[in-house]
Amino acid sequence: MKRIKRTSSRILAVGILDKMIPRVLSCIFLIVIWWPCAARLFDDGLDTYIKNTMKCNTVPGMTLAVVKGNETWVKGFGMADMDTDRLVNEETLFVIGSLTKAFTSALLAVLLSNNNKGISWTSKLSDILGNDFEFIDPVRTSQTTLRDILSHRTGLANTLGSLCGYPSGLTRKDMTRRLRFLPEIQPFRETFVYNNMMYMLAGHVAEVLGGDTWENLVKTKLFQPIGMHSTTVLTNPSQVSGGNTAKPYMIKEGKLVNGTERLYQIFPEEPAGAIMTNGADMVKWMKFILNKGRTETNLSLVEQNIFKECFQTMNHLDPQFYDHQISKPTFPVEDVRLGYGYGWSTSFYRGYTKFFHGGTLMAYKSLIWLFPDHNIGIFGSANGPATDESDRALNSVFYYLSDVLLSEAKWINETIACTFPKPFASPFQRPAKIDPDQVNPVKPILDKYVGRYGSVLMPDMEITKNGDTLMFRCNRIAGILHPTHVENEFKSEVTEPWEVVLSSRYGSNETELTTVVFKMDGQKANSLEWQLGYSLVFIRNQGFFDEYVKSMGAESRFGWRIFVFIMCLNIVLI
Template sequence: MISVKNMQKRLLLCLFYSVTLLAVGTVHSEERGMTPAEVDALIELAMEKFQVPGVSFGLIKDGKIIISKGYGVLEVGKKARVDDETLFAIASNSKAFTAASLAILVDEKKLNWDDKVTDYIPTFQMYDPWVTREFKIRDLLVHNSGLGLGAGDLMFWPSSGFSRKEIVHGLRYLKPISSFRSEYAYDNLMYILAGEVVEAISGVPYERFVETRILKPLDMKNCAADRVRLKGYKNIAEPHVLSERKLVRTKRIEKPYEKAVSAAAGGILCSTKSMLKWVNMHLHNGKLPNGTTLLSQEQHEIMIAPHTPMSVPKEFREKFQSNFKAYGLGFRVQDINGHKWVAHTGGLQGMVSYVNMIPDIDLGFVMFTNQHSGAFLSAVANTLLEAYTSERSTDWITYYEAKRKEQVAEAAKLVPVLEDSAYSPEQLLDYYIGTYRDPWFGKVTISEKNGGLYFASEKSERLRGRMLPYKEDLFIVYWDERELEADAYVKFERSFNRTLSGFVMKAVSPLTDFSFDFQDLDFRLVE
């Protein structure tokens, strides 16, 4: 039951947000933007609509910090509040730090972008020998390897049972789905490998390089690449997900103070207070406020130049007059309303982040949340981008609310309800029991448990669950941790003489996070 007080608060937020949209649509170009009060109203309403417990937000304009604050709580059900020094997992926004690390080494003439990866990592090997020989340092950062979306991510997601050396070794078994350098497909493993290149050249671990060469010069005190030093630190946001429509805390890949195997791809923790210093450096072509150069202008321009073409989403073509989108080095670049927009998102289970920069108007803003809602990020960011670059006013909260509901409804049509299509396998369940192995993911055991089949990964401890029969030789595995929201088909295969040979997998729902790359697995029966 909603109290009268809460109802009044919601009505006031909705009214204030509506007035804000009207106001933004009527200002002249020299007055474009949003006041701190308008941003507060926007964020608070979006938090309510998308059930986000905590947010940290910062905005810098013309070298001055306009907003740097927190909203909500570190953990649902507890009182500790988010502020601008709260640490969040910034996930893939770590990639730009990896690109900058390599750019620093290029500035120091210890590396060239067109050097071959095998010059520094002799054990590096792709599925295709020609690709292995031709793979350049630049290729590690631009998502054009020929691998599929998120290929191999199961080696660190949703739990990290693999070492970095094992991840690099696993690359040789991942089959490409397109020609080398022919198209864009987002990946994480190449950035993990890029971190290994940083270590091979500099002689220090990736985390230490970022700490000493980037975080310290920028005075980013509330930011950590070397996470071991965070043990005992309390101001850290906890991750949350919506599981069966209920907001619950979820597990991390690693604890905040543990070394992240995926550090170079997505393992840095940071606050908005520190991240604004990173953004300000980029807005000023690699220079610090005191005039010191962190990155040369040449290398900075390479980082934010287009390298791999990407498709432009429909809403950006229509609402922002966007004509191009591409991946740079650790950043995405795009045109919006005649301005160059440099940005990147990041997502780990239970947390998402967004970094945005429009260099020609000296604007940057960052958002970190402790709930896995990309719709929240998009709604808030698009409202701000529209306010600062046009006289248009779109209700992006309503837009993304409707879009999410449509996606969920469409996905639900594709998810089978086993009670409605009960199936009894022709074979005894014992027939499927055994140990199976995939070349890069390792062993999985199918065993009997409580009268049914049970799936257990040897290396990824969170991938365990009961298997229910769906059709002939086809099961669905329901993970014990329901908040993973990544149930998968398990399709057993037979040889020509009809004996069991192995199985392949595929996510059940199209809304499953792409890092659950079940489609890349090919298990063979070993015992």
Template sequence: MIMAKVFGLVLGFLSQTFTYPSQIRLSPVGVNNGQVITPELSNSIQETLDVWNITGLSVAIIPKSGEPEYHSWGDRTEDGESVTQDTLFHMASVSKAFCVSALGILMDDFEHGRNVTPLPPALTEFNWHTSIQDLLPGEWQLMDEWASRKANVKDILSHVSGLPSHHFAFGPYESPKEVVSRLRYLRPAFELREQWSYNNQMFTVAGHIVETYSGKTYTSFVEDRIFTPLGMFSSTFSPAKAVKTGKFTQGWTSSGRLLPEFFQEDMIMPMAGPGGVISSAVDMSKWVALWLNKGVHDNVTIIPSSVYGNASQSYAVSISTPVDSEHSILGYGLGWFRNSYLGHDVVYHSGSIPGLSTLVSFLPDDDVGFVVFANGDNKAAPVMNISNRIIDAALHLRSGPAPPIMPEKKAVTSPSEDIVNLELPLEEFSGTYTDPGYGTFTFCSPSSSSPYCQQVIANFTTVDSVRPSAPSSLQLLAAWPRVGSSHIRTVHQSGNKFMLLPTALFPEGYGRDSTPFETAEIGTRGAPVEFVVEDGRVVGFGLFGLVGQVTERERTQTTVKDRAGVWFDKV
């Protein structure tokens, strides 16, 4: 996944019935004249797209040797242009394996004397166990001093740095160097190597290391050392270049509203490592085949054996208990998850950014891989379900297609209207708040009168005017351009507690539909915040919920300021 969605990571493991002995290895040959996807399975996939409101889908089945099988459904544009095997999608967090590979290629360059930039004098080797502090002296620093000294390359790429998903600490136009410099202000959720905790910024760090020691930008390095030798000529990091091809898909919200391009050109560099690759089913088939062949393409080693071994083998445990009888526990290597599905070893990574959901996997013991790309937002569950049903067909695990899963109705909580519970009038909670890791923004209450607040309120009012029911009047609103959001809607819950929803507003709609809308859904789970009042005035608020459990900080500390995952001072 690039990305974890708002303060969380959707993994989407689906339950299906096992009807064939898992220990028997089968050739990935279908039953329809050599095709894995039969008309029956194709119709079942179309049914899934219909019930989940997915506009378009692109799929590839990739054997270790031989020609891939491609299938497409639906549209890639609002004008009804069809998705094809050449349609370009953002890979989102599927890009992480490219970042790991680039770093491994650079290590191999140093090992064989092909480097163009020397290491710092204190370093004699550059490998997966090299400390980040030694690679980026004067730049790298974490809030936890021991973790700052000891964290190595393998730690940051396997999500055991201790930092939670500080996704909204990303500014939209920051350089990788700026992202690295602000890590020192982000609170950890765990100690180094204590527990797996997804964090995108660490892949920005990795990309920055590649830039620092390759003499090239990170994107140029990946293009020169991976895209070009593999013949991935349609792949790029540039949305502008993708648009010029006429093959770039548009994206839609989970409810079916067309979205503009998620990345801007100025956002490429900080997001390239965590989730910036743009590619197609055809190009990604070459990437998957490379992993099935352990880094070798046309008898040429593209990624060194150390990359394959370290990246695809689990280093940390992501899910320690199987979610059902068909899946094992879930491990994470470097840019790849690894688990067992119905007794078959699966290496995979999912990806999600606004408007798009992706999944790439390969089964090393079965000599086959799969890509499933959807141009719909928050579709990890149906994408995983479709991928599993294609695996079933490829390995003959079932006598017929399993039924598609159905969307679950989201639980929506009613916002509180009890203003008496607030310790102070709502307008006292408005104002400017800041955190050195997250930046500064200004909350507006309905009575705020500054030109900035009037514009913010007008945008929210326009969006709210088309809702079937009026939202709570107890809200604090802000413009806060982040990666993936433009505003914050903070809805009162009880006492001095609110629920924060990062959202993107479209007061004039988008595309042919000019009806206003926003991407966040009021009442669904956001990030809890709690304001603190001292001596009759608001002094700040704490942000919680960055990991899906109570952290040691929350268990052991007593004040809101000390327990919070992020603390914003009121200025």
């Protein structure tokens, strides 16, 4: 019996080996096949190029992910946490900002593919949302479609509400009701007007169609089936400082430092820019897109005709929208931008079709490029320093990698990566100017402006005085109101938090000033207008959630018109 058992054990062992050997050989074969490809891409030369590019552009950390056909590469560079010397790896999370928009479009594509109500990209929002939806005029209210809001062609203004920080208790449904007050800055469907609030609205549409929050839907309908198990949504600002997250860094007094944590909450605009992910998961996302809506397990999440629409150009871009148009003869190559649609821009790089998008949330900068005809995708994200240097670093790496992957001659090198767009073109620079309104300013009586002012679109504005200086605060954002030579007119200068001051100085050493005009009722201001390329009206002694403001809700189709009438009457009577 012992001999039989021993023989049986040998037979069993041989059987196991017979099964294991082919698998081991297969693994060795895959390693042999994959390793030269990885070595060709992430060789010492490329590592050196990326590290030098990061160094000269003061980028603390970067994640990079590449897809080419069935081959993938992921690598981290630099620091995720400079205090603990924690390095970026393929699992390190970065906030990808507006790259989130493509996820919101894809989520809607999944929901449209599974709805039995005949809802499509051209369905009217008024048919989906009913009385909860209204824009500033009847044409937009009756005609605006999903296609319009996802392609930035409503012509409506964006707001600074999420930067200031909306009060707690606000829902996307509530915010949707307030969108009827967004002013027009361009005609409907005639031009490109980038608007994060429209993607908030798209997120709410997803909630109505999917019967759950956008956060839960994007997780269950996209992250989980695609296999993006580390990807999440930034809902609490403490997330940027914990776990395996790359901490955000910005330059203050010549040093990279962590900033104001509370700025990393953008509620209710998460569908526009709040996804946190890593290089490993973004490989799966790029494969999903390049495979036309199919996961790595060959599961189709989207109907093909609906998916195809996501990459159609619906809005042509004015070249002036970008700082530089990469074209000959100024540059040795061409990267001609064509238009925008559904969270993706389209361009032709060296004759190759390219889908791309950038993303920014304070310190974080992200970029994604796809070359669908060649099954190539590149993703990168940096955790600082939130200036044009981080843009330059990402673009320099992407152009370099694109040429390698497309087998084109490289036109960018380590020197250019530190000076781009030089030597081909001058860097973007906002022209310095002296505001004539601040020459010989009047000396106003500050007490007549002091008070609380409320708006339906923005957090409350508190006007105070500090000695002879008039101050303002809009929740997280604060600054100085400088008098001008025009009575009751001031120039607002943001002075805190310092990250916002830094961001407002893009391309210049000066902080951009905006106009604030107080409307008077006798010897006291009863409202103010904050002019941001359009006018936002704030009414004295009214708050964001006051009953007076609530009367403008969707339950009363006349409430908002009464409010507008009162505002206009106040202005006329002054």
